[in-house]
Amino acid sequence: MNTVSSVPHFIIQPQKKWKLIDFKELYKHKDLLYFFVLRDVTVLYKQTVFGLIWAIMNPVFSMVVFSFIFGNLANIPSDGIPYPIFSFSAVLPWTYFSQAMNGATNSLLSSTSIFTKVYFPRIIIPLTPIVSKLADFFIAFVILIIMMLFYNIVPNINIIFLPFLILLMVLSAAGIGMWLSSLAIQYRDVRFAVGLLTTLLMYAAPVVFPASLVQQKFGDVLYYLYGIYPMVGVIEGFRASLLGFREMPWGLILIGTVSSTILFISGTYHFRKTEKIFADVA
Amino acid sequence: MSNTAIKVDKISKAYLIGLKDEMHENLGNAILSWLKYPFSNYKRLRKLNTFKNNQESDDLFWALRDVSFEVKHGEVLGIIGANGAGKSTLLKILARITEPTFGRAEVYGRVASLLEVGTGFNLELTGRENVYLNGTILGMTKKEIDRKFDEIIDFSGVEKFIDTQAKKYSNGMRIRLAFAIAASIDTEIMIIDEVLSIGDAEFQRKSIAKMESLARDGRTVLFVSHNLSAVKAICSRAIHLYNGKLAREGDVDKIISAYLSQYSKDHTVQKWNLESAPSNEFIKLIKAELKHQSENGEPLKSGDPFEFEFILYNLQTTEHVLDIVFQLKDELDNLVFVGSSLDDNYEKVKEGYIKWVCKVPANIMNQGSYSLNKFYLIKDKTTVIYEHRNILSFEIMYAFDMRIGDIGRKEGIIKPKLHWEMCVLEEVES
Numbered sequence: 001m002n003t004v005s006s007v008p009h010f011i012i013q014p015q016k017k018w019k020l021i022d023f024k025e026l027y028k029h030k031d032l033l034y035f036f037v038l039r040d041v042t043v044l045y046k047q048t049v050f051g052l053i054w055a056i057m058n059p060v061f062s063m064v065v066f067s068f069i070f071g072n073l074a075n076i077p078s079d080g081i082p083y084p085i086f087s088f089s090a091v092l093p094w095t096y097f098s099q100a101m102n103g104a105t106n107s108l109l110s111s112t113s114i115f116t117k118v119y120f121p122r123i124i125i126p127l128t129p130i131v132s133k134l135a136d137f138f139i140a141f142v143i144l145i146i147m148m149l150f151y152n153i154v155p156n157i158n159i160i161f162l163p164f165l166i167l168l169m170v171l172s173a174a175g176i177g178m179w180l181s182s183l184a185i186q187y188r189d190v191r192f193a194v195g196l197l198t199t200l201l202m203y204a205a206p207v208v209f210p211a212s213l214v215q216q217k218f219g220d221v222l223y224y225l226y227g228i229y230p231m232v233g234v235i236e237g238f239r240a241s242l243l244g245f246r247e248m249p250w251g252l253i254l255i256g257t258v259s260s261t262i263l264f265i266s267g268t269y270h271f272r273k274t275e276k277i278f279a280d281v282a
Numbered sequence: 283m284s285n286t287a288i289k290v291d292k293i294s295k296a297y298l299i300g301l302k303d304e305m306h307e308n309l310g311n312a313i314l315s316w317l318k319y320p321f322s323n324y325k326r327l328r329k330l331n332t333f334k335n336n337q338e339s340d341d342l343f344w345a346l347r348d349v350s351f352e353v354k355h356g357e358v359l360g361i362i363g364a365n366g367a368g369k370s371t372l373l374k375i376l377a378r379i380t381e382p383t384f385g386r387a388e389v390y391g392r393v394a395s396l397l398e399v400g401t402g403f404n405l406e407l408t409g410r411e412n413v414y415l416n417g418t419i420l421g422m423t424k425k426e427i428d429r430k431f432d433e434i435i436d437f438s439g440v441e442k443f444i445d446t447q448a449k450k451y452s453n454g455m456r457i458r459l460a461f462a463i464a465a466s467i468d469t470e471i472m473i474i475d476e477v478l479s480i481g482d483a484e485f486q487r488k489s490i491a492k493m494e495s496l497a498r499d500g501r502t503v504l505f506v507s508h509n510l511s512a513v514k515a516i517c518s519r520a521i522h523l524y525n526g527k528l529a530r531e532g533d534v535d536k537i538i539s540a541y542l543s544q545y546s547k548d549h550t551v552q553k554w555n556l557e558s559a560p561s562n563e564f565i566k567l568i569k570a571e572l573k574h575q576s577e578n579g580e581p582l583k584s585g586d587p588f589e590f591e592f593i594l595y596n597l598q599t600t601e602h603v604l605d606i607v608f609q610l611k612d613e614l615d616n617l618v619f620v621g622s623s624l625d626d627n628y629e630k631v632k633e634g635y636i637k638w639v640c641k642v643p644a645n646i647m648n649q650g651s652y653s654l655n656k657f658y659l660i661k662d663k664t665t666v667i668y669e670h671r672n673i674l675s676f677e678i679m680y681a682f683d684m685r686i687g688d689i690g691r692k693e694g695i696i697k698p699k700l701h702w703e704m705c706v707l708e709e710v711e712s
Contacts, residue, residue: 008390008392009388011386011388011389012375012376012378012381012382012388012389013385013386014381014384015381034418034424035414035418039415042411043404043406114402117379117395117398118419119378119393120419120421189309189310276380280380
């Protein structure tokens with residue numbers, strides 16, 4: 001028989017206080033997150049002819065289209081980098097961000113049958129696509145490496161900052177994912193709006209153009225304000241650390257880190273504040 | 283060490299219903315009405331802040347109201363009550379799926395809730411992958427599942443197909459696998475809702491046996507079911523919820539018989555005296571009753587014979603053939619059959635008390651709720667002279683027979699016991 005101290009004990013009552021992530025509880029349910037992620041990754045490409053190739057197809061296709069339209073036709077400057085690899089180094093984190101954002105938005109809606117039946121930390125549900133979409137990201141990363149070999153680009157010392165940039169990318173996606181998932185379960189409009197938002201955010205990010213263009217046209221103040229959108233720092237950081245054609249944009253990265261941290265913390269607060277009604281509004 | 287496993291203290295749960303313009307499923311509407319009615323919104327929000335326990339408001343539905351009880355470690359508590367009494371809401375609160383509006387509960391021990399089997403099953407995944415997915419959803423760790431994997435597969439009987447996609451499983455296989463996972467859970471406290479109501483007789487027998495062994499192991503179990511016989515077999519104590527409130531708690535036999543007698547008192551008999559009887563120029567209705575033979579107030583069970591008794595006072599001085607006709611309907615409003623006294627009796631009657639007894643033979647009725655939805659009298663096979671709606675309603679309970687595992691409602695409106703013969707025509711020597 002268990003002794004008193006080892007018996008888990010909890011109290012059920014209306015929660016008034018706001019709370020952030022309960023890491024201890026989350027750790028106890030880490031296997032659930034693992035199997036949710038595994039499920040997403042396994043199921044996604046089941047019964048497809050091309051399987052994992054689809055993970056590459058999306059960003060490669062975007063890169064080809066962008067290179068043709070923006071690189072060739074519109075002649076948008078690319079900081080002196082060949083346009084295909086210039087755009088692919090942005091499409092790569094962008095694809096992750098948009099897929100994770102969309103996945104998180106729909107995550108609660110598509111798992112109502114689970115969370116209305118069993119208790120577990122609800123935050124695992126939107127975290128699942130945040131983690132599982134990394135699989136596609138790393139698969140597509142292989143293409144980037146191949147392109148770098150093709151263009152004979154050797155990264156400089158700044159490559160050591162790449163893990164941090166990936167972390168920042170995940171944090172941004174998680175932050176917006178927290179907001180959108182908990183809003184979408186209550187206001188179903190969000191599910192439709194997120195498609196629009198994705199397009200908007202794509203053209204707002206320096207995917208098809210360099211951030212330096214913003215600096216040239218609008219000046220330093222707007223350039224750093226632009227950095228509030230965390231994907232700006234992520235994408236420009238990717239280009240700097242992988243391709244080495246420009247200085248690490250530390251200003252943008254710093255601003256982005258602050259804003260994405262705020263986004264994540266506020267999103268998590270909102271999620272935790274509203275999670276008690278999920279089962280009632282689902 | 284305190285022996286309390288669960289202590290529920292004045293738990294209430296309110297749901298906001300109706301008043302459509304105050305609920306915004308749609309962000310556009312929400313923004314619009316927020317712009318239009320900041321003032322009323324402010325009032326509404328303030329009202330939510332000063333939400334009082336005794337608040338009676340039209341737009342609030344109290345699924346639970348001030349429910350308190352305690353469960354000791356090792357106790358198996360049954361929760362009974364009619365549909366909508368708040369049983370499931372109570373379980374959802376204790377399982378932490380939804381939050382109470384007021385009150386608190388303390389739970390000592392690891393809890394697993396089985397509000398359904400197979401939560402989160404993904405048909406694209408294999409049986410093996412589903413065991414891990416469903417197991418972790420139910421709160422197990424990967425290590426625990428590794429340890430119990432063989433036992434689960436054994437119990438489910440699907441070992442041959444364990445690496446096959448679940449979409450290729452039959453329905454029965456999926457249920458068996460899901461149940462095997464659920465059955466492998468060994469937390470101190472288990473919250474179980476109607477898990478027994480699915481699957482075939484074989485599966486139900488297995489799951490009842492499993493529940494009984496849980497009870498014997500000293501596990502704390504909260505068990506909600508409509509299957510009173512199963513509650514009786516498994517639970518030692520029970521609580522009865524009525525309209526969101528705790529009506530009774532105590533020994534399981536006492537609670538169940540009180541619950542049933544409340545049912546029977548309310549609906550299975552209607553009596554009047556001559557003055558107050560519903561009447562017209564032809565007749566006065568004195569009594570309508572459902573009768574059945576059973577020892578010490580046992581409920582009417584599927585398979586039992588029963589009879590309807592009708593007594594009326596005939597005011598007509600001349601002789602007529604009276605035909606008593608009733609429609610028996612089930613809870614889904616299916617017409618089960620029409621009874622007519624003319625089937626058996628053509629005798630003419632004149633003024634005085636008359637009693638009809640209509641015997642319904644054994645082994646016909648299914649489990650369920652029924653009502654004598656229409657009752658009418660026809661004079662001389664032509665004229666309807668009296669009509670009464672919903673004269674009786676009653677419940678036929680599950681017959682609980684462990685031997686044949688016959689505990690549930692069978693498919694079909696009726697459940698006749700058919701006569702079967704079998705003979706071996708030729709046996710092949712082996």
